[in-house]
Amino acid sequence: MKSSTVPADESAIARPKYYEMDGALIANANRAWLLAFLTIPIALIAIGFAVFVRLQPPTVIRIGPNGDTSVVGKPAKGSMTDLATGGTDEFLDEAFVKRFLTSYLNYSPTDVDDHWASSLNMMTRNLRAYTLKALGDDNTRGKIDDGQIQSVFHLRQIESVAGEPLTYLVYGVKDVHHLSNGTETTDHFVNEYRVRLIADKRSDVNPDGLWIAEYSERPIDGERRDRILNAPDAVLENEKAQNKGGQ
Numbered sequence: 001m002k003s004s005t006v007p008a009d010e011s012a013i014a015r016p017k018y019y020e021m022d023g024a025l026i027a028n029a030n031r032a033w034l035l036a037f038l039t040i041p042i043a044l045i046a047i048g049f050a051v052f053v054r055l056q057p058p059t060v061i062r063i064g065p066n067g068d069t070s071v072v073g074k075p076a077k078g079s080m081t082d083l084a085t086g087g088t089d090e091f092l093d094e095a096f097v098k099r100f101l102t103s104y105l106n107y108s109p110t111d112v113d114d115h116w117a118s119s120l121n122m123m124t125r126n127l128r129a130y131t132l133k134a135l136g137d138d139n140t141r142g143k144i145d146d147g148q149i150q151s152v153f154h155l156r157q158i159e160s161v162a163g164e165p166l167t168y169l170v171y172g173v174k175d176v177h178h179l180s181n182g183t184e185t186t187d188h189f190v191n192e193y194r195v196r197l198i199a200d201k202r203s204d205v206n207p208d209g210l211w212i213a214e215y216s217e218r219p220i221d222g223e224r225r226d227r228i229l230n231a232p233d234a235v236l237e238n239e240k241a242q243n244k245g246g247q
Helices: 010-014 024-055 090-105 112-120 125-138 139-145 221-229 234-246
Strands: 059-065 068-070 149-158 167-180 185-199 212-220
Touching: 090 112, 090 149, 090 185, 090 212, 112 212, 125 139, 125 212, 149 234, 167 221, 185 221
Parallel strands: none
Antiparallel strands: 059 068, 149 167, 167 185, 185 212
């Protein structure tokens, strides 16, 4: 009996074992699924970071009785971070107030522009704008030239306001010399000056780390006026004490 034979498919014989007709498509699909599964933990990590940031406690700033500020949970007073912020030394704060008043209230027609420029640059922007507008509306600069006005300020006393950080009350006498019809007259203004500071980061522009945030003055009458008017100048007394101590 003759056996029958079936001709072999040469292309089928050339194929390797376990050959898949759509192998490339299946491989690409598997790769896409792998990438999709990898994005899941990345998304969960991103969500975790977002939740962590949202759950962080707010920054709490503690203001001490002397106006010193510190951030709760941050390095305490005396550290390098604390030294980079103004308003942490009562002596320096008072010296800043004295320097401002000395520049702002001592002037003559020849140097008033320099004195006021220096003192205005010590103010915050909003206080500076308000002060400039008030000076312009009152024509203060013109009156100084017309009356040849010269102001001399004598500081009598400075004290901090209890319960109000970086706020000071200054008592002093302002002697104002001016000409009227060819005659020189002198007026003595005994005032209480209220100055509030605000602390800022120390920088090249503001090495003190302080700004004048509020300034006002009001006259003092009665026996208290006479007492302040006749009191010795606090600045001169301090200079005398320092000179004696240095000898």
